[in-house]
Amino acid sequence: MDSGLVSVGLPAALAIIMFGLGLALTLGDFGRVARTPRAVGVALAAQLLVLPAVCFGLVLALDLDPLLAVGMMLLAASPGGTTANLFSHLFRGDVALNITLTAVNSLVAVVSLPLVVNFAVGWFDPPGADDIGLQLGKTAQVFAIVLVPVALGMAVRRASPAFAARADKPVRIASAVVLALVIAGALVGERENLADYLADIGVATTLFCALSLGLGYLLPRLARTTERQALASAFEVGIHNSTLAIAVALSVLDNDTLAVPAAVYGVLMFPLALLAGWLLTRHREDHPDDAHP
Template sequence: MPIDDVVLSFTPASLMLLNAVLAFIILGIALEVRPADFRAVARSPKAVLLGICAQYLVLPAVTVGLALVLRVPASIALGMILVACCPPGGISNVLTHRAHGNVALSASMTAVSNLVAIAVMPLNVALWARLNPATAGLMRNFSLDRWEMLVQVLLIIGVPFAVGMPLARRFPAVTDILRPWVQRIGLVALLVFIVAGTASNLGPLREHLGTIFLVVLLHDAVALAVGYWTAAAVRLDEPSRRAFTFEVGARNTGLGLGLTLTFFAGLGGMAMVAAWWGIWDILAGLLLAAWWRRRDARRGTAAAAGSAGSAGSAGPAGNRGTGR
């Protein structure tokens, strides 16, 4: 069966569960955010604004071009675009820390990008999907209500931020204890959902798994490269380049999966791209971070020291890690 004709089957209860898991994951990010992250943006906005442009303009544009070059089926191309339009996941902070990157910059970009996504993401998906004839035709099969998607994203991202940030500010000691557990539980719950959902729908998808794997591998590598070379193009230091790499390369694909199931009727190609991205970008990010650490050790340098020094460009957020 062509993958554009495959539709994944999920019950309304499972969709509600997924949305709850996604909100829980965002809560883990919100508990990590401090007012200093936003003050840092106000003091030195150029790096963060550049990161936002890389995430919401450069990556989607490159993704449209990549899908055209690869000539992938329309549903896979639309899944790639949806993933590219997602905000960064909190795992980006963990990967940046492990790679001796600028964690302060990473934390600021994650916070701002997720808030920007509330308004930008629904418009971005509709805009970039129209630039590929195949995805534009596929979009006509769905009545995508951008306002309804805006409300969905607002509930999943906005509400957890509205709850998590005041809690972190008022009860810092308690949230420091709770935060790692919220992040770990959310990540594990999402992975379990992805694995269980894929297993229950494996039959019609089996023949397409190789294609999905290769497309996600290439797309993720391109996203990581877009982040690094965008920062390099404006001559940011190495720790900041590593932060950009993971802020652009590590997307909150759980959100993309939830939107696929809600607004695109569980379209198989889209759902599988988002689901596999959610697993692969963690593995690829860990491998890249480990490679950077080994390279630093061989060179006898401590890029982590540069992280602390360059934090002044993004504010004193400190070395904080989060889950996806």
């Protein structure tokens, strides 16, 4: 991987994305947890507990290369992002719930992501395992790249809501552009092994994304949440912040192979999320009372 992309471009890209997330958040988004505890609780349980377990079973069943297996677990531990909010808006999910889940997930991921990655490193024991684990210093880097830009974005919105509103669209566009560049850069960095990796990881990432979207919808429905809340959960649980996973793999853990699952997933998640949204809402007109809380 090009050292300039890793040392400058990638942190800058993630900072833009997380700053844009902060522009969309207020302290009230965290307080909304108390008003929708069931929907938030089920979605967080799916994100933090069910998905890592599902991903772990998946990589064992597919007998992935140890480094790719750890990369998959890193992806599973990454929180949702602003893309989930966009899909929820597109398919008329509960976007307010998405924003709340993104806010809480971003905080919790500072603790949960290192725990999942360290477990995966210990279990799969990839080459260079001693350099891959997220020790205290590296965990502090995760804290910095996740929360500092979000906090700055929230501070800007609090100080100048009008500016935050004007900046929202340009930052979203910039986020989409840098996400594409980051994914392309991660794939190019492993171009010599890309064909082999795609053969191994393409099936894994497709299954993982499909299972994430399906469980993200099914579990809230079983818990008797509204359809709009279940749709919000499906996109929040099913669409991970692949840029964060790539940034941790390259900038924090300094390993190109670990970034491959997130990069491949970052390409596949868009068509899969669109397909899931269409499948989950195609009969909505037949059930108008259930579509709205």
